[in-house]
Amino acid sequence: xxxxxxxxxxxxxxxxxxxxxxxxxxxxxxxxxxxxxxxxxxxxxxxxxxxxxxxxxxxxxxxxxxxxxxxxxxxxxxxxxxxxxxxxxxxxxxxxxxxxxxxxxxxxxxxxxxxxxxxxxxx
Numbered sequence: 001x002x003x004x005x006x007x008x009x010x011x012x013x014x015x016x017x018x019x020x021x022x023x024x025x026x027x028x029x030x031x032x033x034x035x036x037x038x039x040x041x042x043x044x045x046x047x048x049x050x051x052x053x054x055x056x057x058x059x060x061x062x063x064x065x066x067x068x069x070x071x072x073x074x075x076x077x078x079x080x081x082x083x084x085x086x087x088x089x090x091x092x093x094x095x096x097x098x099x100x101x102x103x104x105x106x107x108x109x110x111x112x113x114x115x116x117x118x119x120x121x122x123x
Contacts, residue, residue: 002046002114006032009051009077013098017049017077020103025111045072046114051096052078073113075106 004021006014014032021028038048075092092106092113 002028002111003044004028004030004047004049005038005045006030006049007038007051008035009049013051013077013096016098017103020098020100021107024104024107046118047073047075047110049075049077049094052076053080073110073117075110 002025006017009017009032018030018032021030073092075094077094077096077098079096092110094102094106
């Protein structure tokens with residue numbers, strides 16, 4: 001079972017992500033929560049879809065997301081095209097509006113990373 005959180009996305013995006021997840025993997029438990037709920041939860045999510053809006057001139061700080069859980073896989077969703085995907089510390093990234101093909105590629109990598117984290121945590 002893969003536990004997935006969708007954080008701070010609008011209802012349309014939540015439904016779209018949930019449907020894309022279920023289309024690819026039926027063994028996922030998906031919850032939609034707000035950022036304050038996410039920050040206050042002790043639930044160990046395997047993958048977190050995090051909607052990120054950036055103010056003008058602001059840059060995404062992927063390492064700040066990692067402080068919530070070291071072994072969670074973050075997929076950042078943003079409409080901002082200035083995101084630097086070359087950053088080796090960056091989480092997975094989806095440009096909004098989310099397209100099915102792009103989602104499939106990112107989701108498969110995120111699943112692989114989440115499974116790797118689970119294996120490593122049992123060593």
